[in-house]
Amino acid sequence: MDNIINLLNAAVAAGTPLLLGTLGEILTEKSGNLNLGVEGMMFMGAVSGLAGGLAAEQWLGGAGVMAAVGALLISFLAGALGALIYSFLTITLRANQNVTGLTLTIFGTGFGNFFGEILGQRSATGFAQVTQGTQAMFQPIHFGALSDIPILGKLLFSYNWIVYFSVALAILMAWFFKKSRTGLNLRAVGEDPATADAAGINVTRYKYLATIVGGGICGIGGMYMCMVTCNGIWVHGCVSGYGWLAVALVIFATWNPARAILCGIIFGGLTVLRMYFPIKGLATQFYDMVPYIVTIVVLVITSIRQSREHSQPKSCGNNYFREER
């Protein structure tokens, strides 16, 4: 029983970067942009978040809240920058979305590792790491008595602030798509840009905004990998595959932000499974394969049973040009 509680607790913590990546990509795809560069944007967010934290420590005086805020903002901006490049190429210059996304992944991975090493070179110790005070900012929060409630305390009140931030974001996004006027317009843009355009919606602006904000959210996911998962140290290739899992999770979440929370927890759980339920004689490598194998299985299952309303926005992957004929 304890094992299960611990696993769930660890699953939430491990699933949060996946959730952020998924949310970012859902927002992006809702505008009709299939951005395969999530991995790249997460890398950009990761290294920039670290750099932001370090810079805040240096210039804003010491560790703590400012460093965390710096990491959050800068990682968002870095992810948004990646998405801006993508948006400019695909929306304005109408480049192929698939290839542009892949390029963004190559570029972002290079960006992350390159500047990660540069940060290391420039620091006195030879590797880039935030101070302990900043590290503490990314530790689970203790809510006093609430956190001490048996089971519930561990399940609900024992996470770092980004976890709560992400869940709130997911709920906000679900409301946005379902109820708000802007959300309705955005869905129309992703489904059928020509129709949205004819209805007087500024398709270009919606696409840019959704993609850039989506990229920023992915960037925060990357920052989580660096600050929480890797404890605020630059680890070469630290995002490794999480961005791609996030792209896949969008499909399992059926483009529904609320459902993405559940998917994030499940896949977070799969990545940490071996630490809680080890099977004797089963090599760790096979455990490490599990999330990827499950992804494939779910991909196949969802492709077998297609539904019209819970599927990818129809224009996803295609660029829009009003005067095309």
Place this chain on the structure above:
Amino acid sequence: MSKEIREHQEPFVRMVKRASIEPKKAWLIRGIALLGAIITGGLLILTLGHNPFEVYASMVQGAFGKKIAIQETVKLTIPLLITGIGISLAFKMRFWNIGAEGQILAGAIAASSIAIYFDHLPHAIVLILMGLAAFIAGGIYGMIPAFFKAKWNTNETLFTLMMNYIALQFVIFLEHQASWQDSRSTFPKVRMFTDTARLPKVFGVHIGWIIALIIVVAAFIYLTKTKHGYEISVVGESANTARYAGMNVRRILVRTMFLSAALAGLVGFLQVSGSDGTLTETTAGGVGFTAITVAWLGHMNPFAMVVVSLFIAMLERGSNSIQTSHNIPASAADLLTGLILFFMLGCEFFINYKLIFRGSRKEEANG
């Protein structure tokens, strides 16, 4: 309502699709884009406090300066070129195979098992077996997602990508197997192959480069002159038309994807047998992704891909040398490759469309 009525004024800039463009002009645009990427990279180098001219010069020097450098560059070109051609087969069908990394590893694993378990056989036989095993293993590894794509339209981008991580974990698993390790070491590492399992060299580079050139010509003929090639171009343009024409789209998809992945598998063999002499986690080393760039920049043309792969190999080799000479991380290669591709993707727009600025109506009416 009157407030909404604006001054009579046309938009500042509009774009119009070009009917056609002379090849010369198209190449000029691409040349400018390349220059743009290099200048952007240069600015980046400048902000890091280095002299961009010096760094670029040292990159070229590192790639082509000495005979050994050239050999190393060619060695990097081989996997990029062959994988790029493989990927282009799939891309021509709009099958987004980004699993070349895993397919290379699948081929490498198969070739390595021959090298580990059958190295008592004659040299030529071992090599042929390794090549065949790699070709088939890679091909089958790529056929799996193609099968699901054909049957249920399962998203191939993610499927092929997930297969990369599975193959990689399997390589790590093999590194931990005692029977694959060097008996004198407990370090998790596959042992070096004996000479029976190593490719011979011609002009100082393993014969993979000859194989690569043969593949270039073969791929060109396959794509432009054969029925298979014709089928690929029809399926790629419109699966609907292909079905209408009585083509078995599923079979063509699976068959072509087998070939695409088999070429990647062959690269796995060339890497372990020719280049590295053993199987490691870095046997594929990002080639599967970089080769996408090669295929795209080469416009899926095998001959153009020779030039592109050589250029990218130069970037990688050069980045390695600036790491030592200027202490710039070698990841700069990825960064630069990404930049160049960004510029190249963007410049296609100016080849397909032309911009019309306000007040230039007359010209347009004439042109």
Place this chain on the structure above:
Amino acid sequence: MENTKTNAVEMKNVTKTFGSVVANHDVNLTLRTGEILALLGENGSGKTTLMNMLSGIYFPDHGEIYIHGKEVSIRSPKDAFALGIGMIHQHFKLVDVLTAAENIVLGLPGGATINRKLLSQKIRDISQKYGFDIDPDKKIYQMSVSEKQTVEIIKVLYRGAGILILDEPTAVLTPQETEKLFRVLRAMKDDNKAIIIITHKLHEVLSVSDRVAILRKGEYIDTVETGKATQQSLTEMMVGHSVSLSIDRPEGIPKKDCLKVHSLTCINSDGVKKLDQVSFDAFGGEILGVAGIAGSGQKELCEALTGLYPVKGGSILFHNEVDGHLVDENLVGKSPDEIIKKGISMAFVPEDRLGMGLVASLDMVDNIMLKNYRQNSGPFVDRETPKKTAERLIEELQIVTPGVHTPIRRLSGGNVQKVLLGREIECSPQLLIVAYPARGLDINSSYTVYDLLNQQKKKGVAVIFIGEDLDVLLEISDRLLVLCGGQVSGIVDPRTTSKEEIGLMMVHVGDQNKENQANLQKERKEAATHE
């Protein structure tokens, strides 16, 4: 007279080019408040392009537009709305997965959330005023074509448009629905709205409009009072010379067995029956017309016959000669390549010419060999034979193209269709299925197509002609099959049936069907005795 009513729209010397194609050249147009103006022209004459410049989809290369006397610049659909211009496009601009109400409110300014109750009420008010019938909460993809059109019109009215543009609104409607639409248009006209209706159907022009503006090949010809025009005079202005409007129907050609379809049933991936117990015969030497409102199973029927659509039940018997014996081969479950291998020569000109019949980016040679590239032995393709065929077709059908190596996508619509039809006829088929063969073609090309079909019929080919223009179908067919919701609602003699009768059959499976069933019983008995 010009001064009795104010001009809602005035377009002066408007020009628009696409690449090297001049779609509109110095076009002038005047629309008055409280009138219905028909914009008449052949396909490709630039009607839609001109209207798209009013609705902000395209921006003119030069020329001026005045709305209610004021010069304006319409740079986006939003600008058009602000000016009170609303366009109902031929291909509806509606988001499938959203409801009618959501589509109507799309893109409008307002609070952060939408007051759905108020919205539904407003929609009902508009519906009542003009006599529409619509459920605001129904999703678009569950709607019929005419319901979708209603949503489009309400969408425009909801935005307070005073100038309405309808692009070929009747193309997808039955004669009865068309009448209903015209009643609505007249009601709006009485409400002092200005309406432009784009069409190429002359009798509609004469029945609904006050004035007619005519375009020909992108040029403005004239605007005339409808009362003073006749079908003949309008045609001459539209085409530029006098043409006979009748289509030939050669009679007395001996019929022979070709295709027997029994109880053909097809179900799509969502589990919806697209074809329901469809039975009919097609004979060599006749043209069997197929009528029906859009989406009544026409596409599925064509594709099921050619092996492209999965068949749930029933049989498709093709009369074929195998080793000198006449047999009926059942094609159900056979793929196109299996059908070809059986030696059955069937030709199919699909609705989607560039998306199914041809490969847009390939040249004519590669397109000509599409269906028979496997003929020669060995792994290599033979491009010499198709090249010769291509050159011959260019000559015979007067295809206008820079050469055999020009990508098909660069050809005009009429020439694309000639390449496709030419290739299909080239294989000397026993059965020729054509879907909407004249859609988008100008009058000359349309008549070339009709002539080619009649030639095939005279040769003894069985022709199945899927059409949308009832006038054409009634003139060219020997028998006319009417589809309704995937069922055959009747097979009638077009010489003795009126358009209104067919219109009714398109929406009801009624008495005609009983008759049809009786005929079938008879046929089946005959078939039994035949064997």
